[in-house]
Amino acid sequence: MYFSFATLSGYVFDDAKRPLFFLLVGFILTFALTRLNTRVTRARGGSGLGAGSIVTAGGLHIHHSVFGIIGMTVAGILEFALQPGSPWIEFFALCFGSGAALTLDEFALILHLEDVYWTGEGRASIDAVILGVTFITLLLTGLTPQSIGEVGDLVAMSRWLGSALILSGAAFVIVSYLKGKLFMGTVGIFVPPVAVIGALRLAKPDSPWAHRRYAGNPAKLERAHRRDEGFNRRWRRGKHYLWDVIGGKPHLRLPHHRGRHDDPGDDLGGGSPSARR
Numbered sequence: 001m002y003f004s005f006a007t008l009s010g011y012v013f014d015d016a017k018r019p020l021f022f023l024l025v026g027f028i029l030t031f032a033l034t035r036l037n038t039r040v041t042r043a044r045g046g047s048g049l050g051a052g053s054i055v056t057a058g059g060l061h062i063h064h065s066v067f068g069i070i071g072m073t074v075a076g077i078l079e080f081a082l083q084p085g086s087p088w089i090e091f092f093a094l095c096f097g098s099g100a101a102l103t104l105d106e107f108a109l110i111l112h113l114e115d116v117y118w119t120g121e122g123r124a125s126i127d128a129v130i131l132g133v134t135f136i137t138l139l140l141t142g143l144t145p146q147s148i149g150e151v152g153d154l155v156a157m158s159r160w161l162g163s164a165l166i167l168s169g170a171a172f173v174i175v176s177y178l179k180g181k182l183f184m185g186t187v188g189i190f191v192p193p194v195a196v197i198g199a200l201r202l203a204k205p206d207s208p209w210a211h212r213r214y215a216g217n218p219a220k221l222e223r224a225h226r227r228d229e230g231f232n233r234r235w236r237r238g239k240h241y242l243w244d245v246i247g248g249k250p251h252l253r254l255p256h257h258r259g260r261h262d263d264p265g266d267d268l269g270g271g272s273p274s275a276r277r
Contacts, residue, residue, distance in 0.1 A: 017140060018086070019093040024136045026097030031129055034064060034105050039248045042118065065110065068102025071095055097136075104128040118252045126243040131186050138190045175199035180207030202227055 054062045075095040082088070107128035108116050116122045169192050176185030176198030188195020203209040205224040214221040244250070 015086075019089050020136065020140050022090040023093040023097035023100075024133070024140060026094040027101045027132065027136065030098040030101035031105055034102060035247050038117070042248070042251075061115075063106055063109065063115075065103045065106035068099040068105075071099025072103065073099075075099060100132065101129070104132055118248070118250050120250050120253070122250055123240065123243050123247070126247045127182065131182060134183070135186055135189075138187070169195065172196050172199040175209070178203070178207065178209040180204030180209070204228055 056062065075092045079089065079092045079096075084092070103110075105125055106117065108122045108124040111124060112121055117125070169188075172192065172195040173185045173188050176182075176188055176195050179198065179201070180203060181198040181201070184194050184198030188198060202220070202224045203214070205214075205221060205228050210221060210224055214224060
């Protein structure tokens, strides 16, 4: 066990993987500090740690995702322009990871074009952060898409076969995403059978695949709804509980619609989303 840990540690900290490790550290630390700030701000009724979002004298609320986008842009441009060695490449990776965390922490706001941070819809930001951490971690631990690793062996046999392997793997991942199975699609990039399972199973009823492919098949759409309701009963409440532990329990509800991220039993009060910080 010690040997395995030492081997993994040496692999993570080698020259090729070190920047990715710093990116992951910046991502996780920034997300944790940002959620701590917003939760303390909410608990104090709008007086938080003074970090993250800014309200100008004119009443303009500058969300922390703005700083994240700026951070990613600057770090990315400097990395491509300068192509520095250590320690600057690690510093730029740390900045890029921090910017990505600030941006994905408000992914739901960007998706809905509305301040949904402390509503049920805001849990989509936690989904995005978990997917981001999963993707980076899989890369960091040395997993690569299996189709890419196998192409080197197959290219001697047939370039067509290698190309078909990559395209088929990509097709299953894309179909999984279109069916609303984002986590399975992401893991399927590295472990193709997971993407195959996601692509073959029924789509989620509110996914792009269901809207386009099940519109003329009411029976299949009804099956998708029943399966999704079963998933809600078994897993979604548990997932929402875990997400609320990570990011804080929503306490607001948008007045004009009820999102699929809201649990029927959630005790969400009214109020303006602007009161979240």
